[in-house]
Amino acid sequence: MTASTAPISTSLIQPHQRISVAPMMDWTTRDYRYFARLFNPHVWLYSEMVTTGAILYGDKARHLDFNAAEQPLVLQLGGSNPQDLATCSKIAEDWGYAEVNLNVGCPSDRVQNNKIGACLMAEPELVADCIAAMQQAIEIPVTVKHRIGIDDRQSYEEMLHFVDTVAQTGCTHFIVHARIALLNGLSPKENREIPPLRYDDVYRLKQERPDLTIEINGGIQTLEATTAHLAQVDGVMIGRSAYHDPYLLAQCMQLSQQTPPDRFAIMQQFLPYMEQRLQQGASLSMLTRHILGLFQNIPGARKWRQALSGNNAKTIADVERALTYMQERIDTAAHCFVAD
Structure with missing residues (x-):
């Protein structure tokens, strides 16, 4: 048997809360997701981001196939055309995904050039149109993953405007990466590390919009940090730490008073x-x-x-x-x- 952290005496995760593994290009492949599922049957897993073009014009099976053991599984889509996103959302629902997520957080040049990812935070009305079209096309939930800001749009008030605009569509679940993204001058890796984490902005969003489901993401590496965030918001999304130290997912079983697997x-x-x-x-x-x-x-x-x-x-x-x-x-x- 291997060592784990000391058991937590009381259940800290509430029925409406959830732990998830962030979508990560080249990392959250179907093989990794199957492996990750063995650590914890309750965490929500995400696909790598798949663009609408890859689904509409590429090999659907290569991008969408998964093992049933991976469920609950979310497909993250990249795109900005409402009709294309609606069509791909319907394909995802028919393929068996439990949820569809729109990427409004990726800062890479490649996705910016295709009007995908964090650059969309500058166009909340367009994101709202996309989410509305996606919701009309499917019955499964549609969620949004975004940053707390981009470039010169860094204030809490601007993030709140973005969330409120999208929430008018009926979307209620927002996964918030607690860093801004600087779209010119920083690489995707630097955008994960250099802008400071502003967890308080995410906490404040939950306090001021209590009817929304707010999940926090960014720099979360331990069970203790996960526990602390769950006291403030509805969920925790773990990124690279869930890949480099996947046993963290097993340790999260303790949040519901369950024994981590060996x-x-x-x-x-x-x-x-x-x-x-x-x-x-x-x-x-x-x-x-x-x-x-x-x-x-x-x-x-x-x-x-x-x-x-x-x-x-x-x-x-x-x-x-x-x-x-x-x-x-x-x-x-x-x-x-x-x-x-």
Whole structure:
């Protein structure tokens, strides 16, 4: 068995609250999502952002297929044409997604040039038209993920105007990344790190708009931080920490007084999935990249990563040997602790 944080004595997450894993390009693939689901049956998972053009003119199955075990699963759409978004939302509903989310937060040049992502915060009326069209097309919920501001539109009042404009459509769920995005001069990575976090703006939004569901995102890395945010808002969206240290998702089980699953039990469930994906033509390195953080902060984690990085692991047997090494390392550490 592996170490986890001390159990929380009372249930801290309320029935209307939720924990989710942020949509992340190249990271929240269907393989990662299957892996993430094994840590926690309750978290909401998101696809990578998929543009309307990719769905309308590309390989729908490649972009939309998922394993039923991933549910509840949200499709995040990128686009700004109301009719295209409505059509893609209907496709998503028919495909079996539990919810559709509109990306109004991504700051990359590529999406800006296609009028997608954070640049849309400058056009709240257009976003409202998009959301209204999406809602009219489907029965499942439609939500919005956005920043607290962009460029010279950085004030709380401007964010509130954006939210109020979109909320007039009947949209009630907003996921707020608590940083502004500077669309000229900062890379997407820098936009995740350099603008300061303004959690108080998100808390204030919930206080002033109590009828809306407000979920907070940005820089959340621990169970303790998640717990603190849930005291202020309706949900917490965890980003890169859920990828680099996926056991954080298991620790969140404690918020509802449930025991986190064991890391080795998780891998015993994931190994058959890996075998299946290999038979379907996936490369082993495509799968192992998602599990490198399994033993984050555990003695031996560096050896685990080294054994599985790149093409170091050639077969499933190599993964199993790395698991055996970690089990022996942890058992030895536990024995020494008892002896002391």
